[in-house]
Amino acid sequence: MTIIHNRPLDDIAETAPTLAGNAFTRAFSGGSLWRLIGMLVLILILGFLTIYPLAMLLYGSLHSTPPGMAGEFNLNGYRSIMTTQNLIVLANTIGISLAKTIPSLTIAVFLAWIVARTDTPFRGTLEVLITLPFFIPPILTAMAWGMLANPQVGVINMVWRWATGATDPLVNIYSYGGVIWHMCQYSIPFLFLFMVDAFRAMDPSLEESSRMCGASRWTTFRKITLLLMLPVLTSSFMLSFIKGIETFESALFFGLPAGIKVITTDIYESINHRATPDYQYATSLSFAIMGLMFLLVIWQWWMLRGKSFQTVTGKGFRPSVMELGPWRWVTFAFCVLFFFITVVLPIGQLMLGSFFRFFGFYTYDMLTLEHYRNVFANSEFWRAVRNTMVLGLLGATATMALGAIVAYISVRTRWRGRNLIDSMAWLPWMMPGMVLGVGFLWAFAMLPGPIPIYGTIWALLLAYIALGTPVSVRVMTGAYHQLSYDLEECSRVHGATWAQTMWRIMVALAWPAFAVGWVLTFFGIMRELSASILLYSVGSETLAVVLMKLWANGNAEQVSVIGLMMMLLVIVFRWVQLSFIKARISKL
Amino acid sequence: MASVTLENVSRMYGAITAVDNVNLKIKSGEFVTLLGASGCGKTTTLRMVAGLEKNTGGRISIGDNVVSDSDKGYFVPSERRRLGMVFQSYAIWPHMTVFDNVAYPLRIRRRPDTEVRDRVMNALRLVEMEQYAERPSPALSGGQQQRVAIARALVFEPEVLLLDEPLSNLDARLRTQMGDDFRALQQRLKITALYVTHDQAEAMALSDRVVVMHGGKILQVGAPEEIYRRPENRQVAAFFGTPNLLNATVKDCRPNGGQYYKLSVEGQGWSGDCHAATEMPKGADVTVMVRPENLHVRDAGQVNGDLSWSGEVSQAIFRGSHRSIMVKTPAQTLHVEASSLSNVDIGRPVTVAAPVEAAWAVRN
Ligand SMILES: Nc1ncnc2c1ncn2[C@@H]1O[C@H](COP(=O)(O)OP(=O)(O)O)[C@@H](O)[C@H]1O
Ligand SMILES: [Mg+2]
Numbered sequence: 001m002t003i004i005h006n007r008p009l010d011d012i013a014e015t016a017p018t019l020a021g022n023a024f025t026r027a028f029s030g031g032s033l034w035r036l037i038g039m040l041v042l043i044l045i046l047g048f049l050t051i052y053p054l055a056m057l058l059y060g061s062l063h064s065t066p067p068g069m070a071g072e073f074n075l076n077g078y079r080s081i082m083t084t085q086n087l088i089v090l091a092n093t094i095g096i097s098l099a100k101t102i103p104s105l106t107i108a109v110f111l112a113w114i115v116a117r118t119d120t121p122f123r124g125t126l127e128v129l130i131t132l133p134f135f136i137p138p139i140l141t142a143m144a145w146g147m148l149a150n151p152q153v154g155v156i157n158m159v160w161r162w163a164t165g166a167t168d169p170l171v172n173i174y175s176y177g178g179v180i181w182h183m184c185q186y187s188i189p190f191l192f193l194f195m196v197d198a199f200r201a202m203d204p205s206l207e208e209s210s211r212m213c214g215a216s217r218w219t220t221f222r223k224i225t226l227l228l229m230l231p232v233l234t235s236s237f238m239l240s241f242i243k244g245i246e247t248f249e250s251a252l253f254f255g256l257p258a259g260i261k262v263i264t265t266d267i268y269e270s271i272n273h274r275a276t277p278d279y280q281y282a283t284s285l286s287f288a289i290m291g292l293m294f295l296l297v298i299w300q301w302w303m304l305r306g307k308s309f310q311t312v313t314g315k316g317f318r319p320s321v322m323e324l325g326p327w328r329w330v331t332f333a334f335c336v337l338f339f340f341i342t343v344v345l346p347i348g349q350l351m352l353g354s355f356f357r358f359f360g361f362y363t364y365d366m367l368t369l370e371h372y373r374n375v376f377a378n379s380e381f382w383r384a385v386r387n388t389m390v391l392g393l394l395g396a397t398a399t400m401a402l403g404a405i406v407a408y409i410s411v412r413t414r415w416r417g418r419n420l421i422d423s424m425a426w427l428p429w430m431m432p433g434m435v436l437g438v439g440f441l442w443a444f445a446m447l448p449g450p451i452p453i454y455g456t457i458w459a460l461l462l463a464y465i466a467l468g469t470p471v472s473v474r475v476m477t478g479a480y481h482q483l484s485y486d487l488e489e490c491s492r493v494h495g496a497t498w499a500q501t502m503w504r505i506m507v508a509l510a511w512p513a514f515a516v517g518w519v520l521t522f523f524g525i526m527r528e529l530s531a532s533i534l535l536y537s538v539g540s541e542t543l544a545v546v547l548m549k550l551w552a553n554g555n556a557e558q559v560s561v562i563g564l565m566m567m568l569l570v571i572v573f574r575w576v577q578l579s580f581i582k583a584r585i586s587k588l
Numbered sequence: 589m590a591s592v593t594l595e596n597v598s599r600m601y602g603a604i605t606a607v608d609n610v611n612l613k614i615k616s617g618e619f620v621t622l623l624g625a626s627g628c629g630k631t632t633t634l635r636m637v638a639g640l641e642k643n644t645g646g647r648i649s650i651g652d653n654v655v656s657d658s659d660k661g662y663f664v665p666s667e668r669r670r671l672g673m674v675f676q677s678y679a680i681w682p683h684m685t686v687f688d689n690v691a692y693p694l695r696i697r698r699r700p701d702t703e704v705r706d707r708v709m710n711a712l713r714l715v716e717m718e719q720y721a722e723r724p725s726p727a728l729s730g731g732q733q734q735r736v737a738i739a740r741a742l743v744f745e746p747e748v749l750l751l752d753e754p755l756s757n758l759d760a761r762l763r764t765q766m767g768d769d770f771r772a773l774q775q776r777l778k779i780t781a782l783y784v785t786h787d788q789a790e791a792m793a794l795s796d797r798v799v800v801m802h803g804g805k806i807l808q809v810g811a812p813e814e815i816y817r818r819p820e821n822r823q824v825a826a827f828f829g830t831p832n833l834l835n836a837t838v839k840d841c842r843p844n845g846g847q848y849y850k851l852s853v854e855g856q857g858w859s860g861d862c863h864a865a866t867e868m869p870k871g872a873d874v875t876v877m878v879r880p881e882n883l884h885v886r887d888a889g890q891v892n893g894d895l896s897w898s899g900e901v902s903q904a905i906f907r908g909s910h911r912s913i914m915v916k917t918p919a920q921t922l923h924v925e926a927s928s929l930s931n932v933d934i935g936r937p938v939t940v941a942a943p944v945e946a947a948w949a950v951r952n
Pocket of ligand 1: 601604605606624625626627628629630631632633
């Protein structure tokens with residue numbers, strides 16, 4: 001979310017001279033032995049979390065047999081992925097991601113404009129409602145839409161047949177359109193959160209002065225507003241496109257049944273759905289997709305270099321909103337419709353599914369509470385709840401602590417090696433969860449015997465920390481950049497030790513960002529599926545994994561019950577976040 | 589250049605009246621300043637003239653054309669009013685060079701390229717920025733941005749130039765210089781200018797006429813000297829500097845031959861003569877305003893002025909250009925600005941005197 005907010009490298013270089021003269025750094029250089037040890041430990045931790053799985057991925061792609069078995073080194077893996085069929089997979093991956101990015105961006109821009117720059121009624125509430133889908137695990141909406149828009153027994157199609165007498169279904173979720181539709185539901189609120197503050201922060205006098213120069217509203221929009229927004233639109237586009245390539249759930253639920261494959265589902269299939277898992281193929285493909293991601297990230301960086309306009313000015317700033325007249329009820333209705341489709345419909349479907357004996361047979365005599373009883377009596381469910389909570393709490397805390405330390409060292413010190421740890425922490429950004437999962441699979445298998453991580457809950461924890469670190473570092477980097485050095489130096493001058501300074505000033509001032517990042521990471525862990533599904537084993541299932549297993553067994557009714565529980569959890573957490581941490585997540 | 593007329597103009601925000609029944613006529617080529625504390629409705633008035641805000645009452649005309657009439661529901665949008673505007677934040681577009689910023693109004697009007705070049709360079713020359721034409725605009729300092737904003741506002745020869753606190757983002761030294769430069773430019777080009785500021789010194793130095801506003805209403809309109817020396821009420825008097833305001837009762841009132849009336853007044857332990865704008869009945873309570881720089885400190889008992897107070901020096905502060913002396917009198921402590929060369933000892937008994945022209949009475 002915040003990767004775009006990161007300062008370009010030259011920006012950091014700009015602040016370097018002030019850092020050099022930083023009294024704090026000079027004072028601290030005395031304890032250089034402890035500093036060295038600390039840095040080494042940090043490099044070891046980060047190395048284990050990022051470099052090691054990456055190296056194992058490379059090893060795996062070049063080795064003919066699974067971990068721990070005798071084999072030879074060859075290039076068969078890479079040869080086997082060079083097929084025409086995989087060309088189609090690649091085209092699918094890129095095509096689907098593009099096809100979802102363009103409409104998502106358009107709608108997100110429209111929503112951001114409505115919320116930030118118009119007098120639409122209840123804008124504050126609407127903002128909370130339309131960002132909610134971002135926090136709902138995609139697996140839940142995927143399952144709900146699987147039931148809603150199922151061509152045979154989906155509610156939408158049943159209503160359609162009943163209303164029109166048609167025999168053909170109105171929509172079929174198991175299609176390209178279905179995959180894209182599901183991705184959009186998640187992309188739109190994500191992009192909205194990413195852009196809305198840019199819309200809000202734009203000084204309206206930039207537009208007003210254009211009108212004073214004789215330009216009409218429309219010309220002003222084209223020549224001023226759009227061009228000023230171009231940097232944030234470009235970065236949103238790139239980010240959304242990259243995220244689209246990583247996406248797993250949509251393609252898994254709606255693509256595979258229709259024979260539509262993307263890279264992530266292809267990796268998953270080669271491990272989970274073949275008679276003997278083809279690890280060399282999977283690792284080679286993982287490496288290939290990482291190459292693709294790397295190119296995209298370079299491209300993104302190249303596109304955005306030097307292109308950020310500081311359009312925010314403090315003085316004379318007059319937050320002005322456009323008066324839409326009666327049209328404001330149209331924009332209001334549009335936001336409500338979006339909320340209805342992305343949140344109310346899926347929740348409604350889960351409720352419907354949970355109270356009837358069989359999915360698709362919604363008659364009065366089928367009403368039952370049996371599914372609730374079964375789920376609550378199921379020890380596997382409770383174990384998964386416990387695992388998910390433990391992983392969420394531990395994972396979010398550890399990830400944010402790691403991110404806070406790495407960001408502190410890279411932003412506010414001149415220690416040698418700070419660029420190294422920053423890059424290491426950023427590495428997982430290029431690894432989709434699926435790829436990191438494969439990497440850890442090999443990494444854990446190659447560990448010496450006495451370290452039994454594989455098959456335990458710790459395997460998942462490590463993967464989650466690795467996956468969450470890039471975001472946590474960005475969040476904390478942003479927070480530290482905003483704190484002035486004076487605060488820190490002032491505290492030191494007034495006699496506080498380094499530790500006291502850290503605690504009193506930095507922690508006290510940076511904690512809101514920490515808290516926001518924590519919640520974000522927690523949500524991330526709750527919805528994580530692609531790495532979990534590779535790394536879980538009996539006893540360490542998470543809620544998402546249990547849902548997947550039930551779904552695979554065709555138990556849509558219990559899926560609905562668990563889905564509802566998770567939905568409730570999401571809403572409670574989001575409510576807590578909104579009421580106790582006033583900062584919005586887009587403020588990161 | 590055109591005149592601007594505001595007739596009974598008001599603006600409500602919900603129940604709040606930001607601008608309340610304002611009447612004002614700005615003559616062609618005149619420099620008029622709206623002056624008042626923050627939140628008194630200056631910006632709102634300016635934006636209504638600009639067409640960026642609709643007036644909820646009254647009528648606005650530019651030249652002979654009505655541009656907004658709330659009773660008839662008639663409203664000409666900003667882009668068709670042919671006005672130039674300089675915003676408080678300058679509103680220089682960061683994605684364009686200096687040249688493109690200034691050329692924008694001409695390009696919108698589809699002028700040929702050669703004309704655009706000439707006129708932009710001319711405008712930039714006026715503000716002494718021609719050597720910066722190809723600079724990207726984020727690489728400008730505050731003062732330079734301000735110049736570019738003025739060039740952009742002038743380039744298409746607008747009917748009227750509107751400026752909203754254009755100097756408030758500059759540091760003090762630059763502010764004075766830019767202000768003087770702008771005033772010279774305005775007089776040379778004979779631009780009609782409506783200027784907003786909360787800085788009284790700026791308003792007096794720049795304007796032909798000053799409009800003092802408070803709570804959305806106009807308190808007084810007049811030339812700077814007029815407003816400074818002959819305020820219509822206590823509020824306007826107190827707005828400029830730190831005048832001595834003394835309560836007194838009218839003993840006698842007679843025309844002094846000119847526009848004013850000469851009053852004989854008596855306060856607590858003092859009496860003397862002063863001027864007033866209107867005739868006042870005997871026994872009326874008035875406030876007499878005497879500015880610190882017009883008071884003189886003399887040795888005790890030595891009277892050579894139309895008004896005098898006796899007291900003793902309670903405080904003397906050296907301020908470089910002058911010396912602030914506080915004199916405690918039976919009526920109240922008087923603030924005197926004396927020459928910095930004068931030296932007075934604290935506790936010394938003195939007489940404070942002022943000429944009749946320096947004392948101005950307003951009704952309470
Ligand atoms: N968009 C608005 N909505 C509500 N009140 C406003 C709005 N704009 C200005 N006001 C109110 O109108 C009054 C005048 O504002 P303004 O013209 O900006 O004052 P000034 O420029 O003199 O500081 C203020 O009390 C302000 O709070
Ligand atoms: Mg203002």
